[in-house]
Amino acid sequence: MKLPDNKGYFGEYGGKFVPEVLVAPLAELESAYAEAYADTRFWDEFNALCHNWIGRPTPLYFARQLSAKLGGATILLKREDLAHTGAHKINNTLGQGLLAKRMGKKRIVAETGAGQHGVATATTCALLNIECVVYMGEEDIQRQSLNVLRMKLLGAEVRPVSSGSRTLKDAINEAIRDWITNVSNTYYLLGSVVGPHPYPMMVRNFQSIIGKETREQVLAEYGNLPNYIVACVGGGSNSIGIFYPFVDDSPIKLIGVEAAGKGLSSGKHASPLMAGRTGVLHGARSYLMQDEHGQVLTTYSIAPGLDYPGVGPEHCYYKDTGRVNYTSVTDNQALDGFHLLSTTEGIIPALEPAHAIYYAAELAKDLTKDQIIIINLSGRGDKDLDIVSKATGVRL
Numbered sequence: 001m002k003l004p005d006n007k008g009y010f011g012e013y014g015g016k017f018v019p020e021v022l023v024a025p026l027a028e029l030e031s032a033y034a035e036a037y038a039d040t041r042f043w044d045e046f047n048a049l050c051h052n053w054i055g056r057p058t059p060l061y062f063a064r065q066l067s068a069k070l071g072g073a074t075i076l077l078k079r080e081d082l083a084h085t086g087a088h089k090i091n092n093t094l095g096q097g098l099l100a101k102r103m104g105k106k107r108i109v110a111e112t113g114a115g116q117h118g119v120a121t122a123t124t125c126a127l128l129n130i131e132c133v134v135y136m137g138e139e140d141i142q143r144q145s146l147n148v149l150r151m152k153l154l155g156a157e158v159r160p161v162s163s164g165s166r167t168l169k170d171a172i173n174e175a176i177r178d179w180i181t182n183v184s185n186t187y188y189l190l191g192s193v194v195g196p197h198p199y200p201m202m203v204r205n206f207q208s209i210i211g212k213e214t215r216e217q218v219l220a221e222y223g224n225l226p227n228y229i230v231a232c233v234g235g236g237s238n239s240i241g242i243f244y245p246f247v248d249d250s251p252i253k254l255i256g257v258e259a260a261g262k263g264l265s266s267g268k269h270a271s272p273l274m275a276g277r278t279g280v281l282h283g284a285r286s287y288l289m290q291d292e293h294g295q296v297l298t299t300y301s302i303a304p305g306l307d308y309p310g311v312g313p314e315h316c317y318y319k320d321t322g323r324v325n326y327t328s329v330t331d332n333q334a335l336d337g338f339h340l341l342s343t344t345e346g347i348i349p350a351l352e353p354a355h356a357i358y359y360a361a362e363l364a365k366d367l368t369k370d371q372i373i374i375i376n377l378s379g380r381g382d383k384d385l386d387i388v389s390k391a392t393g394v395r396l
Helices: 020-037 040-054 064-070 089-102 116-128 138-143 145-153 168-181 199-207 209-222 237-246 313-321 331-345 351-364 382-392
Strands: 060-062 074-079 107-112 131-137 157-161 186-188 228-232 253-261 277-281 284-288 324-330 372-377
Touching: 020 089, 020 168, 040 089, 060 209, 064 074, 064 331, 064 351, 074 209, 074 351, 089 107, 089 116, 089 186, 089 199, 089 237, 107 116, 107 168, 116 131, 116 145, 131 138, 131 168, 138 145, 138 157, 145 157, 145 382, 157 168, 168 186, 199 209, 199 237, 199 313, 209 237, 209 372, 228 237, 228 351, 237 253, 237 313, 237 372, 253 313, 253 331, 253 351, 284 313, 313 324, 324 331, 324 351, 331 351, 331 382, 351 372, 351 382
Parallel strands: 074 372, 107 131, 107 186, 131 157, 228 253, 228 372, 253 324
Antiparallel strands: 060 074, 277 284
16 A cells, blocks of 8 residues: 555554645645656656765664664664764755755744754755744753754854743744745645655655665675664654565564653653553644643653654554554663664764664664664664763763
């Protein structure tokens, strides 16, 4: 079955739950993307810039020391931390930026939590000479001040959001309001596989370059496909990006790792797939963290990029069908993963993929060396050093 269907549904999830004012802009976007998708010149430009500007393909790296320390499976890292700007986000912003330019839009608005999508959007807008406005919650601005400076240096305007929890959910709300107000000349560059159709499909397709490369690389180096692929899940773009090209390979176990924060029983977490219920947020039906009245709950994670109360509809479909196994990792466990990779491989990961690193490390201990685990190392950790220093009591 081809997903999504022509109405944007992955099973019962996804769709377009939007005010009337956005019906026409979304139809315009869907039509423009369909035309671009069928145009080889669009993909030629995208692929050329992926190679010459982003630095793709990113390596598939054998974590020799980590594998030896754990004494189990062979662990490989898909090094999205080595992509331009330091995370996987740039794949999607380049694709959507080229689409916005093709549509004749003069202005791009975006939201950001960890700051990496904001940085990637600002970087793409600088390349394409398009005005850029990034909405960011005040809480995230404090946690990610380095990325705020990077966005400003790249020419973007960063607009603080003081409503709600002052994090990613609220930044998305404000970006959508801006888009509604300025829809004639503005493109909304959504940063994950969430939101109304066609965004989950578009972002997945741009990010699937991660999994396509991974497939070619592991076959070339090892002669067979991996046994496990592990990736963190917030909105879910890095994980869908690496999972999607392997979805039809049923022997491969795909594992998505959510943020358990202080623990699922504490209520301070960001695990809608593990502890949420079906609802509608930001224009799509998915699993959400919500109370018995349907009010969206405040989320929490030490990793700003995982601090979102919903998740992409394709992930919800894979959960229900059992194609992907979802689990969660706490803050303290993620910090263990953060330190583990730093000290064994000389690679400081972002706190988001540190969740996947911890889970994969525990998984590897009970496997044999002929079994392969691939971890999507979706970003580098310099953005998180202040958070880690405060969490561990080390003064910078």
